[in-house]
Amino acid sequence: MGEFKVHRVRFFNYVPSGIRCVAYNNQSNRLAVSRTDGTVEIYNLSANYFQEKFFPGHESRATEALCWAEGQRLFSAGLNGEIMEYDLQALNIKYAMDAFGGPIWSMAASPSGSQLLVGCEDGSVKLFQITPDKIQFERNFDRQKSSAVHKMIVDRQYMGASKRKCIVWGVAFLSDGTVISVDSAGKVQFWDSATGTLVKSHLIANADVQSIAVADQEDSFVVGTAEGTVFHFQLVPVTSNSNEKQWVRTKPFQHHTHDVRTVAHSPTALISGGTDTHLVIRPLMEKVEVKNYDAALRKITFPHRCLISCSKKRQLLLFQFAHHLELWRLGSTVATGKNGDTLPLSKNADHLLHLKTKGPENIICSCISPCGSWIAYSTVSRFFLYRLNYEHDNISLKRVSKMPAFLRCALQILFSEDSTKLFVASNQGALHIVQLSGGSFKHLHAFQPQSGTVEAMCLLAVSPDGHWLAASGTSAGVHVYDVKQLKLHCTVPAYNFPVTAMAIAPNTNNLVIAHSDQQVFEYSIPDKQYTDWSRTVQKQGFHHLWLQRDTPITHISFHPKRPMHILLHDAYMFCIIDKSLPLPNDKTLLYNPFPPTNESDVVRRRTAHAFKISKIYKPLLFMDLLDERTLVAVERPLDDIIAQLPPPIKKKKFGT
């Protein structure tokens, strides 16, 4: 495999924002997650829980409620008093309609999906009709008539006479007239809506119970508390053969450390998210038909796309945050050592640049050119391009002004290897090629979308010789464009799982694609067909442990001198695939670290296979090959993220 010096980087201060609302869509098995900074992410639960789309956040948006309506339409309402609809095709916000009632605290869709109800601060509940284009205001209910509403309303009622006012965080209305409320005293209470009396009260926590979600069949519901515990309540018969049923608290789950602000109940799983930024999906064993690895707990913590770009020539790393970019130069060392040594730094890593974005919008994507002289990033409304100059140890920045209008909102930005061309995938589906020279740019060409449908995240890959450009993101498969002749060269056949990472190998021009179900394909661009190695792998199939990995592959890179090696990584491992070695079958050990040297050669040859996996550096956010003998690994320990979260509830433990 070779010896590498590894730059182990831990100064990327990445802190994701907490989860505020989740909404589950049964028809398409998708989950919409809204975070406190306004970002809305869409996860495809059937594609191995991959985050396929996201809408960047905005500082003034304080989303309080998220819901799906008929026809796969997503609406959100927040404290700024507006109802927003999201365009899932173009990945932008269709419109924002002001409800004129003050801050909106809750929202629900009718079961038919054609009407939308919002609960506003001034006490009124407004009904909106969902038309094909927009939503239309229909009626206004006063506070007393709110019994016409079914499903969930969140109220801001003050009840109880304790020292602190008791706030009702969630209310659920069942079709048989039972109303379930969860409040900040830690109680789950069942009320009878006909008589208006309290039927049963469960005290389940010492802290607030902040969220509630009812299943579609209304025989179970889930609540989340501020201590991080999620409780499952089920309607069970009183004795084994009686018709009478009662609500019983069946299962507690402790997967969070901070407040669980939102829960959702899908037919087979409980979904919870909160201030500790994890998204936890817990399939229920009694609802799952096939008890295989799919029924395991899924915890999504790290982003499913790459937030770091690297300039190999100058050893620079560009980190993307929500509102700023940071440019760091890696440290250097002159010492040498043996395997496993930590070498002392002769020159520390340098924080070169802290670039803040103007305006309240979040940054969608960013990139630095391989030579290190250009930085480009994009928000929803603007595109920024900067030119960097290096004199001795100083660095100066100059912005390229007067961006053309079509470069407004870019989903993905990529520079060519020689840094003369910039490739921008815009959210209208077009792919733009811009020529950079000196301090100016010139628009060369725009590839328009094929059939007018654009969806999912767009990923770009360019070949090192600058001849080919691959773009994923349409349902037709990965398109490969010829940059020199400016036309479409070929299309990789479509696969039913989304692409998570792509890269083109030098010299051989093989396109390596990784999908969310952990399949890796290799496609030869000049030959317009899959390579032999890829066909062999597909025939034999991957090792079962490889397919059971939780996190998607986010980056692929190659060794300049060894064409048989592919380097890829996900959050908890990195792997070098050696195409010259035999493939492992299900019986061999997938993860075999370097065997001890006193083992005989025969044993070593028998256990050697193509997948060399190392779990030394985890959790990994980014890993790349800087040159032949150097790797850079950007890690983000979970404790460092937790250290920057808001304070949790105090737990008293005996002996402390």
Add this chain to the structure above:
Amino acid sequence: MVQLRPRASRAPASAEAMVDEGQPASEEEEAEHGLLLGQPSSGAAAEPLEEDEEGDDEFDDEAPEELTFASAQAEAREEERRVRETVRRDKTLLKEKRKRREELFIEQKKRKLLPDTILEKLTTASQTNIKKSPGKAKEVNLQKKNEDCEKGNDSKKVKVQKVQSVSQNKSYLAVRLKDQDLRDSRQQAAQAFIHNSLYGPGTNRTTVNKFLSLANKRLPVKRAAVQFLNNAWGIQKKQNAKRFKRRWMVRKMKTKK
């Protein structure tokens, strides 16, 4: 038998009462007192006063002085007049002070508000809502909240306000505040409510450091807290120490040479 002290006569008692009002002792009063206690004399003739008031006891067998009623009355009236004068003077002084203060307040308030001419112009301008050409140097059109357009939707009820800036060879702009402010304040109030109910007083919250250190405390071999050192302690002291060390080194180098 107890020997009683000679009592003073009735007429001068009124004068004494005047004295007891607490007026500053003047020469006349002292003289009066002396008159009362000392030899009887007539009219306003001021006899040299007896310093020693204790001479007013049994040793002095002289009869009290005779004082006509008229003179005493005159004195009393004088006193009254003087007192009235001082009171009146004080009142007028206070009145003037209050007046001056109010004027000062009015002036300050006036300074805060825009001058009348500008206000007039603004009200007339808002009524007519004219859009003037940007070529004019005096008036400029503004569109408030440009960032609304960046939300990417044109069908939203954009709160565009065509505002005029009234400037007479000056470069200030007058912007009319609409309900964007109201909306912001309501949103902030709502967010503050949520924050208060989750993290405000009365909630049982702990720091992240303590939370993560709970596990350390219950291990079989107890370990320190996750963030044990407080690096922000004594920053000034540490800086001073560093500076002192540097200076001392320099001094040492100098003396060595």
